[in-house]
Amino acid sequence: MIVAERKPMVEILASIQGVSRLLVVGCETCVAVCLAGGAKEVAVLSAALRLALRERTSAVEILERSVERQCEEEFNAPLAEDIAKVEAVLSMACGVGVQTLAEQFPDAIIYPALNTQFMGRPEAPGIWAERCLGCGDCVLGRFGGICPITRCSKSLLNGPCGGSSNGRCEVDPEHLECAWQLIYDRLARLGQLERLYAIEPPKDWRSAHDGGPRRTTREDLRL
Amino acid sequence: MSMAQRLLVLACSRSAGEALAALEATGQTLPPDVTWVNLPCGGSVDVLHILRALEAGAEKVWVLACYEGACESLEGNRWAEKRVQWVQALLQEIGLGPERVVFRAISPTMAADLKAWLEEE
Missing domain, CATH: 3.40.50 (Rossmann fold)
Incomplete structure (x- = not known):
């Protein structure tokens, strides 16, 4: 929401x-x-x-x-x-x-x-947290369903950085989990750790707001 | 709604309501400018109840609920206090005195305390 x-x-x-x-x-x-x-x-x-x-x-x-x-x-x-x-x-x-x-x-x-x-979800009563930046090119399938773009403070696609400590992010250790720890744990659980050997290329941000205001057209819904 | 009243009391019937009943059993009555509303539990107090009462002209609103650990609904008293604090913060934001809304913990045996509070007010 x-x-x-x-x-x-x-x-x-x-x-x-x-x-x-x-x-x-x-x-x-x-x-x-x-x-x-x-x-x-x-x-x-x-x-x-x-x-x-x-x-x-x-x-x-x-x-x-x-x-x-x-x-x-x-x-x-x-x-x-x-x-x-x-x-x-x-x-x-x-x-x-x-x-x-x-x-x-x-x-x-x-x-x-x-x-x-x-764009986020309720984590607990009275607490909402960000989950999606709307980048226009979803990568969740490659990262165990955890978005490194949104949940990593640095939006790293080849993480973690040196600021990950005990599963927490250096930006706000009290409130932020390290997205890359979450990704590692989840891929390990799914038996997909080999995914982490792949080097992610630089992201093409043109599909995000960086390419200007976006619009979607569905010709099948137009007469 | 018109409420040319000095004080509205939103009261948990299981604690404050019992204390009022004990007070009334001794022949005491509420001052005429006090409106008392018994609620099933402090947790049923809503921020809108408090704001609407102030809007309608109440000078002050008390929310009376059980002591921590004594709520029969487990956490109704804690929610009541939270909502009072929320309204107090809002009143502060709009430049009105947060002291116009008060939370007090009470038990059924506190008829004398209730009488004293009403006299002080």
């Missing part, structure tokens, strides 16, 4: 300064699952904003909505009436959802309420 966290309240409050009618819109997909931007978080943020703005002389009206997937225009279409009533929209979606609203409603002022962080 896409993992995100709420921006500091001071930043959110600064972005909506002077706004008297506001729409807070959540998204019920990734950011709801990581408890950052679903309907519950919309209600909590809206309540916090009302409390914070109570001291202002002018009253602030806050509408609360949440859509199934803010990154798809079909789900956002029912927001049109509410968006027309407000001075600004605070989106609690990931950056994709925020941009979808901005593209779909070109006259609306859209502010992000979240910082989009990474």
Whole structure:
């Protein structure tokens, strides 16, 4: 899923300064699952904003909505009436959802309420960790299902480096396992250690964002 | 929701609720500007309950739950305290006093303590 966290309240409050009618819109997909931007978080943020703005002389009206997937225009279409009533929209979606609203409603002022962080998964209650950088050329099949690009702090394809100690990464030993220790252990378990004799060539990063913004076209889905 | 109340108490019925019952058995009553809500467990307190109460005009919110190790639902009291701390941090972020939300551990035998807390408030 896409993992995100709420921006500091001071930043959110600064972005909506002077706004008297506001729409807070959540998204019920990734950011709801990581408890950052679903309907519950919309209600909590809206309540916090009302409390914070109570001291202002002018009253602030806050509408609360949440859509199934803010990154798809079909789900956002029912927001049109509410968006027309407000001075600004605070989106609690990931950056994709925020941009979808901005593209779909070109006259609306859209502010992000979240910082989009990474593609990851929950490791334990309250802990999410990065698992995929979206490089566009998946290598997981060669590394026992553990991504050296994402999980190695140096994205080494021929690791480990000298900073691996007792299975931990020197960058943050408390929280980070050494991806190359994980790869070795997993390949050993699978009886595939011979894979490590192969020298990985330099990665072609053109399939990643380094080649510019990416798009995918499926001609079989187009008329 | 209107809540022109000084204090909202969100109370675990198994500890705080019993302490209040013991206090009331002695003829004491809650001050009129205190709203008391018994919950099945401290763990059922939600951050939104607290925020909505403040939004509706409550000056303070207390969350009363069992001492650590005494929760019949095992960890409901710890979750209650966590949620109070979360709201306190949020209030701090928006420039409101975190002391408006208070967590207190209590047991069924603490009617006298409960009375003292209410008098101090």
